[in-house]
Amino acid sequence: MSPTRRSWMARVVLAAMGLGLVALTVGGIARLTVSTDYSAFLPEDGQAARDLRDVADSFGGDPIVVLLESDDANGLLAGERLAGLLALEGRLSGLRNVAVAYGPATTLNQTAIQVQNLLATISGRRDGLKEADRADDLARFERRYGALLVQGMPAGLPTLRNDDFVRTVVYDAAGEPRARWRQFVPDAHAVAILVRPRSGLDQAGLKNLVDDVRGVVKDDTTVKPDRTTITGVPVLSANLADQVRSELPLVGGAAVALVAGALILSRWRRNTLQRLVPLVPMLAAVAATLAWFGWRGTPLSLGAVLFLPLMLGIGSYYPVYLAQRGHRRTVVAVAAAAAAAFACLLLSPVQFVQDLGLAMVIGIGVTTGLSTLLYRGGGENPAPTREATALATRRISVTAVAGFAALLGAPAVLGWLALGSVSVETSPETLLSGARGYDDAVTVQDRLGFAGELDVVLEGDDVLSPEALAWLRSSEEEILRTHGDTIQSVVSPGQLLGFLGDHPSQSQIDAAMRLLPAYVTGAAVTVSQDRAVIALGADLDDLATQQETIASLRSMTASPPDGFDVRIAGIPVLAAEGYDVLVRDRHWSNLAGIAAAGLVLAACLRRRRDAARAVSAALLATGWGLLAATLLGVALNPITIALGSLTAAVGCEFAVMLSEARRSGDRSLARSVIVAAAVSAAGYSALSVSHLDLLRQFSATLVAAVGLALVAGYAVSLTVPRSTRGTSQTTSRPQLAGVR
Known part of the structure; x- marks a missing residue:
């Protein structure tokens, strides 16, 4: 076979493979579904979640x-x-x-x-x-x-x-x-x-x-x-699903437009079309990741909306960095570190945070791989020259470093110490603020006098025996007597059978149950009479009051009749458990991402000190952010409580790339970091077009994290001896506009 024919056949094979990948991507995206069930906002593996599902199986959902x-x-x-x-x-x-x-x-x-x-x-x-x-x-x-x-x-x-x-x-x-x-x-x-x-x-x-x-x-x-x-909760969930689907193209389009505008205005390359080239691997990564979720067959939660601008923001780093030749190993290392930081989000007990972490890991991997192919002409960092080695051996004054660290580290330490006192919001009603129909829900809540439902569930062989019914009645009366200002009865066996008097016999109870239609009794008692529920409407906006009330209900109902079990269920219980889980793990969730990124950098970089600088930058930026949240009274939510992992994804690579630029005297690399920061901030700000308060808050948090990470990265890079000559970098690279 002639070389020309072989070349033609290779092109045909590559074209067919490309079309196949495109078809798979389009097919996967077409299969993508979005779920906005309340369980996506709260831990779904705890006892409270299992209790809630059991109650729903017996008596219906909210x-x-x-x-x-x-x-x-x-x-x-x-x-x-x-x-x-x-x-x-x-x-x-x-x-x-x-x-x-x-x-x-x-x-x-x-x-x-x-x-x-x-x-x-x-x-x-x-x-x-x-x-x-x-x-x-x-x-x-x-x-x-x-x-x-x-x-x-x-x-x-x-x-x-x-x-x-x-x-x-x-x-x-x-x-x-x-x-x-x-x-x-x-x-x-x-x-x-x-x-x-x-x-x-x-x-x-x-x-x-x-x-x-x-x-x-x-x-x-x-x-x-x-x-x-x-x-009601089902209506809000259905409205939110519609809103997510309608806002997905809006937020995605805004992110693409803002990122493209930032790339053009940054003038990081002379040619306008060349400035937009990083969009190719970024958009391809977004499409491939969404297609993977579609083919997986599981609904994508609210993380779908978060993923688009987040991927377009952080995905801009790697093609911009790789366009500067001679730093490929460093770029791949910081990409792996960012993926490791986002992978720590998979440890979150909240489903949509897990989805976001998984999507970002896949997206970063695809973006980095495609960017490496796109800029495959770039080479590895050459070995340092003698002159560069001599410069690198110079040390900064220990006194200057100590004073610098104290100046920057003090507010960061205060922020980390304040993490234990920063408020955390886990109420689904609050997290859904801004959703379509949310104002109607608040109006009805005020009118009815309750926002959520607490269920006292009694289980046993016969929950309508005279003894069990007497316990249900006395428990309901005690609850209403103690918490009547915040709790009211919705439906219960005591209400349904109240006409029987104080001490009905078993035959009277059985006759009454035969008299009442199943669709009435089914609201409080199962057909097999092995489970009964006292459904209580609760107005518990304050989390501390909510936890105290749940604890009080558990205390009041702690002694059911022999042979019976009792438990307290409901979304307020699930929200309280979610709060406990998030608060208990708040330090771990912040430190895990920073530690993971640091370990990856230590394993991949030639200079371990750069890994230490990256970890220091992430700790500084996260600490400053936590201090700002404390001083401004901003509550953390299930996403922003892992601020350390989010900041580590950008702070570590800023510190590494700026340290590399300072060490080598590479002005174009230093400028590419600033360009990447500006582009990512533009991409993150696309979330502000959403009507959901949760997403707007996340947008502000990410933009602030980029700014703090850039400052922290620059600060720690100052500890690197600066090269004033370009002899340490001998590999040729493209000239940037305005850089001589």
């Missing part, structure tokens, strides 16, 4: 809240509108993937049925005693139930069409909703319906259910509320 408002007082609980509300609740409970739905009309209807059956039972029992001529038993019976009949008569017939009955049951003498009705009737102008999704729904199923609920409410023509608000 509810979708439908708040209906009327300008007329009591307007929604009277006449035809009340009948329409009952029908609406029935249609919502019949939706596919709904575990249970309950609201004021359903509860009122069951109350009316219970009263009717109770009156019929009393009447039948009385007639039976009278016919049997059992005068003494009849007298005792009338003394016991006569007062009940007299008390109930002013309300009239127990039916939903009797407005007097409804008002008597729901409202007190002052016209305010009774305490047990506040979860459904927050005031005289509003009612709430709670729709619990079936457990195990994926993001698409949850979104479809939210859309179905909205459709049913919109199509209703009988209730005619003046205002309707649909919210």
Whole structure:
């Protein structure tokens, strides 16, 4: 075969391979899905997460809240509108993937049925005693139930069409909703319906259910509320998924535009097109990484939005550095160190932080590999010349170094010491600030008087035995008596079976459970009666109060009946556990990335002292950042709490590259560090276009980290003896604009 033919065939093979890679990349990105479930923001492997999943399996997930408002007082609980509300609740409970739905009309209807059956039972029992001529038993019976009949008569017939009955049951003498009705009737102008999704729904199923609920409410023509608000954790999750998908191209486009603009304005190469060449490996790395997540088949969390600008920012370093010939080994070493720092994010208990760390490791590897091929003409650093060796042996005054270290190190030490006192935010509601529908959630939260749900779960062979039911009732009463200012009952076995009196027998309990429909009892008791729940609405915005309340509930419920187990579950419990995990590991999560980057540099660099300088720069920059956060009162979140790992990814390489530039007298390399810092800051700032407060805060943190890392890197590089001649670097390299 002729050389020409072999060359042609090689080109065909390479072209086919290239097209195959492009097809794989496009196919992977097409398969990419985004998950924004609350579990992505919180640890998912702890006991609290397992308890929450178990409760969801038995009673459904966190509810979708439908708040209906009327300008007329009591307007929604009277006449035809009340009948329409009952029908609406029935249609919502019949939706596919709904575990249970309950609201004021359903509860009122069951109350009316219970009263009717109770009156019929009393009447039948009385007639039976009278016919049997059992005068003494009849007298005792009338003394016991006569007062009940007299008390109930002013309300009239127990039916939903009797407005007097409804008002008597729901409202007190002052016209305010009774305490047990506040979860459904927050005031005289509003009612709430709670729709619990079936457990195990994926993001698409949850979104479809939210859309179905909205459709049913919109199509209703009988209730005619003046205002309707649909919210809750499932709604926020579905909204956030839509928002992430819509903001992904916006943030990505902004990052590309800002990075491209920074590359052009930096004038780091004479030709404008040459200045934009680093975008090629960066964009290819982004596409390849997203494709890998797509082919993996697992949904990508919020880390997808974070990854784009972060990769475009930090990915600009390596092509810019590699464009300066003679430093390839150093560039590969700092890239490996950055990847090691980001790999430490995989140790986070939070899913979207893990996704971000994994994506960055893959992206840095692909960018560095492609950049090395793109600038493959670059060579290794030559051996130092005699003159350079002589310069390198000169030492800076020990006194000057000590004073310099004290000046820079003091505030950094204060920052590291303050890390233990910096506040940490783990509340999903706060982390979701800025999401679509967040304001609606806050409004409904204020209206209903609770933001989250705490569940007291009792497990055993028969949770409706007289002994277990008595414990459930007494525990609920004690909780409400102690924490009534921040907690209210939503649903419980004690509520459902309250009409049975204080000490019902097993036969009475069994008869009542047969009487009540499954969609009502299913909100508090499983079909097999091996698990019961006291669902409590909790208004616990302050984390300290939240932890104290959870501890108090555990103390109150610590002694269930023999043979039964009890646990406290709910998103507030998961948030509290997440806080404990993050706070406990805060020092480790910051030091791990710095240590990993330092070890990689020590293994890969010729000069171990540069690795020490890199670690020092990362420690300084992180300490300064923590001190600034403390002084400004900025709370850390699950991402920024690992500030050390984030700063190490940039601080270490700035220190190494600036030290190399100072040692060799390479002005173009020093300038490339400044260019890389400016480009990365531009890329990170793209996150500020997001409406999510979490992402905007992360953007500001990253830009600040770049600035601090650059200052720290320059500071530690001053400890390197400076070369005033260029003889230590003999390999030719491209001339930069403005550099002679």
